Structure formats: C-alpha cells, structure tokens
Amino acid sequence: MLAVKxxxxxxxxxxxxxxxxxxxxxxxxHAIRKRSAEKPKxxxxxxxxxQLGIKLHIVDxxxxxxxxLLNPKHxxxxxxxxxxxxxxxxxxxxxxxxxxxxxxxxxxxxxxxQRPMSQRADTMxxxxxxxxxxxxxxxxxxxxxxxxxxxxxxxxxxxEQLLNFSGRSRKPQxxxxxxxxxxxxxxxxxxxxxxTDESYSRKLKDMWQSRGERTYELDDIMLLKIGRHVRPRPHxxxxxxxxxxxxxxxxxxxxxxxxxRTMSHMGPxxxxxxxxxxxxxxxxxxxxxxxxxxxxxxxxxxxxVMQDGSLHQLQVKPMAAEQIPQEWYx
Amino acid sequence: MVSLNRQHLDARRLLCPMPVIRTxxxxxxxxxxxxxxxxxxxxxxxxxxxxxCRINGHKVLSTAQAQGExxxxxxxxxxx
Numbered sequence: 113m114l115a116v117k118x119x120x121x122x123x124x125x126x127x128x129x130x131x132x133x134x135x136x137x138x139x140x141x142h143a144i145r146k147r148s149a150e151k152p153k154x155x156x157x158x159x160x161x162x163q164l165g166i167k168l169h170i171v172d173x174x175x176x177x178x179x180x181l182l183n184p185k186h187x188x189x190x191x192x193x194x195x196x197x198x199x200x201x202x203x204x205x206x207x208x209x210x211x212x213x214x215x216x217x218x219x220x221x222x223x224x225x226q227r228p229m230s231q232r233a234d235t236m237x238x239x240x241x242x243x244x245x246x247x248x249x250x251x252x253x254x255x256x257x258x259x260x261x262x263x264x265x266x267x268x269x270x271x272e273q274l275l276n277f278s279g280r281s282r283k284p285q286x287x288x289x290x291x292x293x294x295x296x297x298x299x300x301x302x303x304x305x306x307x308t309d310e311s312y313s314r315k316l317k318d319m320w321q322s323r324g325e326r327t328y329e330l331d332d333i334m335l336l337k338i339g340r341h342v343r344p345r346p347h348x349x350x351x352x353x354x355x356x357x358x359x360x361x362x363x364x365x366x367x368x369x370x371x372x373r374t375m376s377h378m379g380p381x382x383x384x385x386x387x388x389x390x391x392x393x394x395x396x397x398x399x400x401x402x403x404x405x406x407x408x409x410x411x412x413x414x415x416x417v418m419q420d421g422s423l424h425q426l427q428v429k430p431m432a433a434e435q436i437p438q439e440w441y442x
Numbered sequence: 443m444v445s446l447n448r449q450h451l452d453a454r455r456l457l458c459p460m461p462v463i464r465t466x467x468x469x470x471x472x473x474x475x476x477x478x479x480x481x482x483x484x485x486x487x488x489x490x491x492x493x494x495c496r497i498n499g500h501k502v503l504s505t506a507q508a509q510g511e512x513x514x515x516x517x518x519x520x521x522x
Contacts, residue, residue, distance in 0.1 A: 132463060154489050154490070155486065155493065157459075158493040158497065162493055162497050166497070167498060170463050170466060170494075172460070172463050172467075360483075364483065
C-alpha cells in the first residue's frame with residue numbers, strides 16, 4: 113500500500129496484481145465462520161486497491177504454484193512456507209504480466225531486513241535474479257539502501273523521493289501511513305499465508321503422509337482450512353464442522369465423502385476422508401456424537417451416508433472427551 | 443431494438459477470491475454494457491464482487507441472498 117502510494121505520488125500509473133495460490137488467508141474463512149461475523153469480510157487486496165484508487169488484477173496461480181510448494185529450491189521456513197521461492201515465483205509472474213500488458217517495471221512493498229527469509233540483504237538480490245526481473249524490480253520503501261534500478265537510472269522514477277526503510281520495526285511505515293492519511297491498513301505484519309501457520313502445515317503434512325504422495329487439489333487445501341480435523345486411524349480422518357457456517361460449507365462436499373449427521377440432537381456435519389474398515393464407522397459415529405449437543409446423552413442416533421448413497425443408521429454412546437487421545441487432533 | 447446480452451456464472455461452493463477471479467475472467471470475454479449474473483455461496487462475495495466492480499468501473503445492478511445462495515447482477519463498464 114505504501115510502496116504504491118510512494119510511486120503514485122510521482123504521477124506514475126500503477127495497477128495492482130494479487131496472486132491467489134489457494135493458501136491465502138483472506139476474509140473467506142471469516143465469512144464462513146458465523147462466530148467471526150463481526151470481522152470484516154473484505155478481500156484485503158481489493159480493499160487496498162480501492163483505497164489507492166488503482167485497478168487490481170487477481171490472478172489464479174493455483175496450478176503453477178504447486179511446483180513451488182512441492183519442490184522449493186530454497187526450502188521451507190518455520191512451517192511449510194517456501195517464502196523465498198514464493199517471492200521469486202510471484203515476481204516472475206508479475207514480470208510476465210508486465211510484458212503482456214505493456215507496463216514498464218514492477219514495484220513491491222519489500223523492506224530490507226523486514227522478514228527472515230525473503231527480505232534479507234542477501235536474499236533480495238536472489239529474488240531479482242531468479243524471477244528474471246533484475247533491475248526492473250523496484251522496492252520503493254527501501255530503494256535508497258539498494259543499487260539504482262532501471263526506473264531510477266532512466267529517470268522514470270525520482271530516486272530522491274523514494275525511501276530508506278530497513279529492519280523489522282514498522283514504526284517508519286506507520287508514520288508514513290499517517291502522513292498519507294491512512295488510518296486502516298491490511299496485514300501490516302505479514303501472516304497472509306496459511307503455509308506459515310503451524311496447525312495448517314501439520315494438517316497438510318498429515319494429508320500427504322496418509323495418501324503416500326505429495327500432491328493436492330484446491331478442494332484438499334480448502335478443506336484443511338475448515339473444521340476440526342481428527343485422525344483416529346491412519347487410514348481415515350474426520351472433518352468436523354465447528355459451527356453452522358462451517359457445516360454449511362462442508363455440505364457442499366458431502367457427496368464426495370462418507371458423511372455423518374447426528375439425528376437425535378443438534379450436531380455437526382462430519383466428512384470422512386479415507387477408507388472405513390470393520391468397526392471404523394462405529395468409532396467415527398461415537399466421535400461425531402462427542403461433538404454434538406448429545407455428548408452427555410446415554411445414546412445418540414447417527415445417520416451415515418456412504419459414497420454410494422446407502423444409509424446406515426447407528427445408535428452409539430458418545431465418546432468421552434478424555435477417551436479421545438490428543439494425538440488424534442491434527 | 444438493442445438486445446440485452448446477459449450471461450450467467452455459477453461460482454457456488456467457491457471461496458473468495460475465486461468468485462471474483464471467475465467474474466473477472468468471464469468479464470474479459472464480454473462487452474461493455476453486457477450484464478453478468480453471478481451465483482455464489484461464499485458470503486464474502488457480497489463484499490468482494492461489488493468492490494471489484496467499483497475499482498474496475500462496473501456497476502452492480504442488484505444483489506439478492508436467499509437459501510444460502512447469493513445472486514449478484516452486474517453491468518460491465520468499459521473493459522481495459
């Protein structure tokens with residue numbers, strides 16, 4: 113937001129690009145969950161573009177991003193976040209877009225020293241090199257700490273009006289935001305990617321381990337964002353809606369999964385991911401009953417619909433909280 | 443008489459920003475003045491699609507929400 117404003121202030125036409133990898137933390141998870149109703153449901157990229165008065169192009173990179181996540185040349189951060197490879201990928205995509213649409217250079221909001229992987233003095237040149245953008249990549253917020261880029265050398269941008277931010281502190285950014293009159297801004301400390309989230313990363317690794325292969329489709333990674341995930345057996349896990357909004361969302365997937373509903377009490381919709389053997393359906397029903405309002409009832413009626421559409425009606429004793437080992441929770 | 447070109451987009455079950463992306467991509471294949479009716483289930487679309495319209499010069503003609511589905515009709519402005 114600040115980087116764009118700094119360049120707009122020089123009378124330069126800027127348009128935004130927002131890449132959707134499938135792992136973006138956006139308003140949608142808040143939108144699904146009813147308990148988050150008070151949180152803004154806005155898409156931050158759209159909101160920022162509107163504040164700045166610029167056009168925004170949202171680009172679906174779900175498919176090409178798979179190669180970045182599955183085989184990051186520079187490895188992962190603390191969780192499943194391939195930050196440096198991701199940055200190289202996105203700047204490269206921006207470069208392709210720039211050429212296709214006859215724009216002249218790329219700007220990003222990076223600040224040298226701000227982030228531990230992709231915004232270090234030694235990794236920022238890697239982004240320039242591996243993205244192919246080279247000196248067409250301008251970082252207005254820390255430009256004065258970096259060698260002049262083509263837009264500066266050619267006089268398209270006045271280097272003197274660019275900034276010299278560095279380090280992890282965001283005080284200078286906040287001061288500049290105030291100067292520009294911004295009273296609200298999005299994700300000032302990053303955290304816009306589920307891959308940086310420990311719990312999400314654990315669920316992703318569990319999914320790959322249980323399938324025996326590191327692949328995914330969009331539905332897979334969406335479902336990892338929703339519900340309580342419980343794996344009572346290596347060959348199946350349960351995705352349990354935590355409230356009405358999540359249940360509604362899971363409804364859309366029920367035909368692709370064996371699913372359970374509590375019939376005698378209010379309860380969650382539960383999807384079963386995997387294969388049920390022997391007594392597994394009974395076990396799953398007991399766990400499902402635990403998360404409904406019948407958790408303290410002596411018996412609960414559960415309907416299980418198999419993928420062939422056949423209905424199994426079960427009456428089970430809900431599993432007590434202490435009977436569910438902590439390691440079953442993903 | 444000018445015939446109205448109205449197209450439909452089914453973006454149900456998609457989470458934002460996918461309904462916006464699909465709307466944006468569909469709009470690229472249409473003409474200024476055409477109408478696009480988008481059907482979604484993500485409540486976030488009620489905020490995001492109008493925001494996308496505002497920043498890109500399109501007009502929201504109507505929004506309606508019933509039985510968990512959202513219907514948004516937009517009229518396309520000049521396309522760039």
